[in-house]
Amino acid sequence: MTGKLTIVGTGPGNPGQVTQQALGAIAASDVFFGYGPYLDRLTLRPDQVRMASDNREEIDRARAALDAASKGAAVCVVSGGDPGVFAMAAAICEAVEHGPETWRRLDIEILPGVTAMLAVAARAGAPLGHDFCAISLSDNLKPWELIERRLRAVAEAGLVIALYNPISRARPWQLPTAYKILREVLPVTTPVVLGRAVGRPDEHFIVVPLGEAEHHSADMATCVIIGSADTRVIERPGMDPLVYSPRGSG
Amino acid sequence: MTGKLTIVGTGPGNPGQVTQQALGAIAASDVFFGYGPYLDRLTLRPDQVRMASDNREEIDRARAALDAASKGAAVCVVSGGDPGVFAMAAAICEAVEHGPETWRRLDIEILPGVTAMLAVAARAGAPLGHDFCAISLSDNLKPWELIERRLRAVAEAGLVIALYNPISRARPWQLPTAYKILREVLPVTTPVVLGRAVGRPDEHFIVVPLGEAEHHSADMATCVIIGSADTRVIERPGMDPLVYSPRGSG
Structure with missing residues (x-):
């Protein structure tokens, strides 16, 4: 049977x-x-x-x-x-x-489902509107040097970056280190979206420039989306801004 | 109003x-x-x-x-x-x-939804099981040189690659050119998944090595997933193989 x-x-x-x-x-x-x-x-x-x-x-x-x-x-x-x-x-x-x-x-x-970066992106606008990648910051199963190399390569290539598993109690330094590497390649004004439990009562959602991102908290359930140099922020009166990456960026 | x-x-x-x-x-x-x-x-x-x-x-x-x-x-x-x-x-x-x-x-x-690469990946196994990216091959809104540079960068960095808008009647040469560039970086045995209308009656789904991919047809609605050098194919008796990228690849 x-x-x-x-x-x-x-x-x-x-x-x-x-x-x-x-x-x-x-x-x-x-x-x-x-x-x-x-x-x-x-x-x-x-x-x-x-x-x-x-x-x-x-x-x-x-x-x-x-x-x-x-x-x-x-x-x-x-x-x-x-x-x-x-x-x-x-x-x-x-x-x-x-x-x-x-x-x-x-x-x-x-059976496929809606992955975290799509829900966080939808909450923000359309930050994944052009070429993008998804990278796990967990170095439990791969060496940290490889993660660093990938972050540099994709930022230099102009891709928007969604970070999964950004931080945990056992891995407190990976996310600040990732921000530091990305600041070497991208403008400090690059929009960063932090989203956790989007669409749930305990939602945490914020848009900050890359230069200030490390002052905002994240945990294992947060998805962090780092824009490219082309990603735009549209301010709106009384509402969260719209963050988007133009379709033809580059 | x-x-x-x-x-x-x-x-x-x-x-x-x-x-x-x-x-x-x-x-x-x-x-x-x-x-x-x-x-x-x-x-x-x-x-x-x-x-x-x-x-x-x-x-x-x-x-x-x-x-x-x-x-x-x-x-x-x-x-x-x-x-x-x-x-x-x-x-x-x-x-x-x-x-x-x-x-x-x-x-x-x-409101977020299930994007094509997730449905094609689910049909194949778990080819997006480690770091991956999504790149549109349409050069209607961005220069082809940028697309080539991105393809090389992500393949060299070891990311799995999902290609959107791979080909159309007006753009017949982009997908074969992308395969050629990727063959310069990746082994010809790298698994490629072509999926179209997955889960619908007119589904088209195939797994082929990168060296043979260009002999298989694709259209604007096909999502093409190119594995990394670590992506594996598990043969199964009487069934399609399982294609997956190990969680700790690198």
């Missing part, structure tokens, strides 16, 4: 930003694997089973989910945002590659 | 990939501006008005939508995918910046 494994993204946190397709997959699943706070967002029936785990145990969680599916369960692996962007889909693929042959025969379906 | 302007993304085309929030905004709007085929995806009531236009008239469409909202209408501007990624949100911001002062007082709301 073979089950099914579906990987869903629940969006950035606003319940209205989950797709119908993800809601359908959640309703059709028996067992749910994910980081506790993401599972807490779901409304499950009494017959549906929660297997919550810590945020840092992605590979163990992936193996446990694949094992349950190979025993016949309809398994749902739950990510925040989009499961393919710094989230569970890559961990599941990695576990399949290095796992038993039977896992390659499993029915695995990945 | 002042209206409201909402910019929504309808996702990559699968109706299940629209968010609840976008559906709510569509139900609450009076007048709809957008490229005809995107408007065709909506189910509108008889009292709701369609203002379809050609795909290349983004700024004119933005101005018409802002004008209608400033006259009191509840206006909805409709993009495919996410409105902030190579779509209408930047055109609206550009029109506001260069338009009359009254447009800066308008209530403008942008």
